[in-house]
Amino acid sequence: MPLLEISIIPVGTDSTSFSSEVINAVRKLKEKELHYDVTPTSTIIEGDLEQLWQIAKEIHQEAISSGPNRVITNISIDHRKDKKTDMNHQIDTVENAID
Template sequence: MPTINVSFQVIPKVPDQDTYRVVDLAIDVVKKAGVKYEVGPMETTMEGELDQLLEIVKEAQQVCVEAGAERVMTIIKIDYHPQGVTMEEKVRKYRS
């Protein structure tokens, strides 16, 4: 299976003062998964195999619920190319 990119944003329904704490827990799921990732101001992008990355997204949603979210809206973007695609090839020209 090719290496792909999955970006996702979790939006947990929690009291405002708790939102960042719950989102941080979702990002911790990504960190512990051991995949290549980058955290941005609006979403987290990961690199790996599709099935593994989607499992990480599901775990991130679940940790939000376990942290008290009544509901979790998740926005997912998938960049799939049969020969694979990396985060580096997308941003290389912007980093010098």
């Protein structure tokens, strides 16, 4: 299943914090019942490709409409076709190799 990594950077705000953008994004993910993982610098979302494009667009639009005059949205998509995998499997593969 494809993975999308997204990070939102509001520019030109009065605060260096952008946790409110992350909170808004996570609320959207919960509403859509998408599997996700929040990291300190980005959020990883699992879903079909159309869902991922749509949620990335919604997260970006929410961030820009919440006040800043400029928002930088970085996304990365991991779309593997040769075998079925998911976030948990990828994490387990690394952690099992370490043990």
